[in-house]
Amino acid sequence: MSSSFKMVAKTLLGLEDLLVKELEDIGAQKVKPMRRAISFEGDDELMYKANYQLRTAIRILKPLHEFKFTNVEDFYDKLYNFEWAKYMDLNDTFAIDKVVYSSKFDNTQFAVYKFKDAICDYFVRNYRRRPSVNTQAPNVKFNLHVSEDRCIVSLDSSLDSLHKRGYRFSEGLAPINEVLAAAMLKFAGWDGKQTLIDPMCGSGTILIEAIMLARNIPAGYYRDTYGFQSWKNFDKELWEKVKREADQRIKPIEATIIGADINREVLRAVRVNLRRSKLHMNVKTLHTSFEDFNNTFDSGLVITNPPYGERIGAGEIAEIYNMIGSKLKNDFQGFDAWIITAPKENFKHIGLRPSEKITLLNGQLEGQLQHFELYEGSKKYNQDTPKEKGKLIEEKPRKRQEVRKEEQPNKKFNVSRFLKK
The missing domain is CATH 3.40.50.150 (Vaccinia Virus protein VP39)
Incomplete structure (x- = not known):
C-alpha cells in the first residue's frame, strides 16, 4: 500500500463545492477548496480513482517541488538541482504545462524555457545525455505554476484534460465542455x-x-490514456482493480x-x-x-x-x-x-x-x-x-x-x- 501524499484537483470557476463533495465521496482526506482547485491528500489508489471517477475535475496534479526564488538565475538553479531522475528516465519524453504570473519574467514562455533547460542540463550533468521534449504525446507531463516569487512544479497525472471523456466521436456546433x-x-x-x-x-x-x-x-469509462500510466511507479494491478470496482457499480x-x-x-x-x-x-x-x-x-x-x-x-x-x-x-x-x-x-x-x-x-x-x-x-x-x-x-x-x-x-x-x- 502506497503512502499518502498531497494532490491538487483543478476545476472550472464556480464548480469548487461540487468537486469537494466528489472528492469526499471517494475517500479524499484533508480536502481544502481554493479558487478553481481543491487540494487534498490520498494514496496512489485515490489518485487513480480521482482520474477515473470525478466528473467535475479537469486534471489531477501531484506537487513535487515547491520553492521561492529571487530572480531568473535562482529559479533555474533550484530546478537544476532537483532530482528529476526519480520521476523520469533518459528515454522518457516530457512536456510542460504552465501558469505563470510573475514580473520576474519578460514573458511566460521564458519561464518554460528555463525549466526545460534545467531538466535537460540536469540529465547531461549526471548521465551525459538529455531527454527529448514531446508536446503532443509525452511520457511525463509537468505543470509549472509561478505566482510572482513562488513556484510549484507538479506531475500531471491526467495528461490530457479530464473533460476529454473519450465518447465524442463526432462533434456538433460549439459543444459544451x-x-x-x-x-x-x-x-x-x-x-x-x-x-x-x-x-x-x-x-x-x-x-x-x-x-x-x-x-x-x-x-473516464471511455478513455484509454492517463499520465500516471507512464510513471515509473505505475501499479497496473491496482489501476485495473480501481476500474473493475467502479464499473461494478454501473x-x-x-x-x-x-x-x-x-x-x-x-x-x-x-x-x-x-x-x-x-x-x-x-x-x-x-x-x-x-x-x-x-x-x-x-x-x-x-x-x-x-x-x-x-x-x-x-x-x-x-x-x-x-x-x-x-x-x-x-x-x-x-x-x-x-x-x-x-x-x-x-x-x-x-x-x-x-x-x-x-x-x-x-x-x-x-x-x-x-x-x-x-x-x-x-x-x-x-x-x-x-x-x-x-x-x-x-x-x-x-x-x-x-x-x-x-x-x-x-x-x-x-x-x-x-x-x-
Whole structure:
C-alpha cells in the first residue's frame, strides 16, 4: 500500500463545492477548496480513482517541488538541482504545462524555457545525455505554476484534460465542455429518476453526461490514456482493480431522456456519439425545433445550452430567448428548467424570474446558469426590474435590433434552425 501524499484537483470557476463533495465521496482526506482547485491528500489508489471517477475535475496534479526564488538565475538553479531522475528516465519524453504570473519574467514562455533547460542540463550533468521534449504525446507531463516569487512544479497525472471523456466521436456546433455539462446536471439535482429533456441538444454532451450520471458510469469509462500510466511507479494491478470496482457499480437507467435539435447534421453527430458509446438505448432523439417540441410529460427537468451571442448576431438573440421563455411558460408547467448562457444579459429576453443564479465560465466566457421553477400559471417577468416582483409584464412588440457589421451572423450559422418555420 502506497503512502499518502498531497494532490491538487483543478476545476472550472464556480464548480469548487461540487468537486469537494466528489472528492469526499471517494475517500479524499484533508480536502481544502481554493479558487478553481481543491487540494487534498490520498494514496496512489485515490489518485487513480480521482482520474477515473470525478466528473467535475479537469486534471489531477501531484506537487513535487515547491520553492521561492529571487530572480531568473535562482529559479533555474533550484530546478537544476532537483532530482528529476526519480520521476523520469533518459528515454522518457516530457512536456510542460504552465501558469505563470510573475514580473520576474519578460514573458511566460521564458519561464518554460528555463525549466526545460534545467531538466535537460540536469540529465547531461549526471548521465551525459538529455531527454527529448514531446508536446503532443509525452511520457511525463509537468505543470509549472509561478505566482510572482513562488513556484510549484507538479506531475500531471491526467495528461490530457479530464473533460476529454473519450465518447465524442463526432462533434456538433460549439459543444459544451463535458465538465460543465456534468456540473449543470449536479446543480439541477439530476438523480436519474425524472424525465430529462434537452430541446436544443447540439452534439448531445448534456444527454450523454446525464446517462453516465444516472447509470453511475465512471467519467473516464471511455478513455484509454492517463499520465500516471507512464510513471515509473505505475501499479497496473491496482489501476485495473480501481476500474473493475467502479464499473461494478454501473446500473440500469430508470428515467426517460429526450434530446431534440432541428439541425439534421448536428443530430446525426448525437446519434453517432450515442451508438458508439453503446448508450443509444438510453435516450430518444427527435428532429424538431424547440418551438415545435411536443411535450407530453407533466414534470421533469429541462436542461439546455442555447446559442450564445458570439455565434449569432445581437438582433437574433432576443428572438430566440423570447421564444424559449414563452415555450417554457406555456408547455412545460410542472418542470424545472436549467439554462446556461453567456453573457448573462441574454436572460433578460426570456422574461421568467429565476429562483437561482450561478456564475460559471464556459470556455473564456463568463456566463450564468439559471434555474426556473415552472409552476402552473407561471408568468413572464422582467429580470431587470426586481422591485416589480410579481407584476406581469405587458408584452409589447419589439423593434428588430439593428445589427452592427461586426455582429452580423456567420453565414454558416442559420438562426432559423432554432425557430418555427
